[in-house]
Amino acid sequence: MLKTITFKVLLGLYFVLWAPILLVGLVSKRINRFFVLTCASGVLVLARLVAGIRYEIHYPPAEENGVPVAPNGNMRVDGKSIIAAKHMSILEIAVLSTHIHNSFFIIKRELLWIPIYGWAFWRMGLQPVNRTRGATNMQKLTHAVEQKIRDGQTLIIFPEGTRAKPGQHIPLRRGLLFLAHQLKLPILPVGTDAGLYWPKHGRVRSGTAHIWFEPLLPCNASLDEIGAAINRHSA
Numbered sequence: 001m002l003k004t005i006t007f008k009v010l011l012g013l014y015f016v017l018w019a020p021i022l023l024v025g026l027v028s029k030r031i032n033r034f035f036v037l038t039c040a041s042g043v044l045v046l047a048r049l050v051a052g053i054r055y056e057i058h059y060p061p062a063e064e065n066g067v068p069v070a071p072n073g074n075m076r077v078d079g080k081s082i083i084a085a086k087h088m089s090i091l092e093i094a095v096l097s098t099h100i101h102n103s104f105f106i107i108k109r110e111l112l113w114i115p116i117y118g119w120a121f122w123r124m125g126l127q128p129v130n131r132t133r134g135a136t137n138m139q140k141l142t143h144a145v146e147q148k149i150r151d152g153q154t155l156i157i158f159p160e161g162t163r164a165k166p167g168q169h170i171p172l173r174r175g176l177l178f179l180a181h182q183l184k185l186p187i188l189p190v191g192t193d194a195g196l197y198w199p200k201h202g203r204v205r206s207g208t209a210h211i212w213f214e215p216l217l218p219c220n221a222s223l224d225e226i227g228a229a230i231n232r233h234s235a
Contacts, residue, residue: 052206088195
C-alpha cells in the first residue's frame with residue numbers, strides 16, 4: 001500500500017509540475033503536442049521507477065504457419081485503420097499515444113473542461129464527443145474524424161467507453177461500427193492486461209504489462225468479432 005500511495009502522490013505532483021509547461025505550449029499546436037507526449041513518456045518512466053510497472057508491446061505475426069497473411073477485400077492499401085483498444089489504466093493511453101505517430105483519441109467533451117490539461121488536449125487535436133446528442137452528433141463526429149484522417153492522423157478509440165477491471169468484458173459501443181462503415185476503415189484491435197498492475201482503483205503491483213496488437217479486422221466486422229479480438233489476450 002505504501003508503494004501505491006507514494007506512486008499516486010508523485011504522479012499527482014508530476015501533473016501539477018507539468019501544468020505551467022503545457023500552458024506555455026498552447027502557443028503552438030506542434031509545441032503543445034511535443035509537450036503532451038513528453039509528459040506521457042514521463043508517466044511511463046515514473047510508473048517504471050516508482051511502481052515497478054514495465055510494459056511490452058506485441059504485434060501480430062506477419063505470417064501464419066509460414067504462409068503470408070493475405071489481405072482481405074476490406075483492407076486499405078494505404079495502411080490506415082481505426083485502432084480500437086482495451087482501456088484499463090493510464091498506462092495504455094501513454095503507450096499508444098507515444099508509440100503511434102500522429103495519433104488522436106476520441107474523448108468525452110468534459111475532459112476539455114479540465115484547466116490547462118483540457119486546453120492542451122484541445123490544442124493537440126483530440127476529438128471531443130457529446131454522448132447525449134445521438135445521431136446528429138455522430139454525423140458531426142464522423143466529419144471531424146474524417147478531416148483529421150485526411151490530414152494523416154490515426155484514430156485511437158476505446159470502444160468500451162470506460163476503464164475495465166481485469167476479467168470485465170464491457171459491451172462495445174456502436175459508434176465504432178458507425179465510424180468504420182462511414183469512413184471505410186478497417187479496425188485494428190488492441191488488448192492489454194495493464195489493469196493487473198495499474199487498476200482503476202486499489203493498489204498498484206510491480207510487473208510487466210502487455211499491449212497486444214491483433215490482426216486487422218474489416219470495416220464490416222461485427223461488435224462480437226471486435227470484442228473477441230480485443231479481449232483475446234486481455235486480462
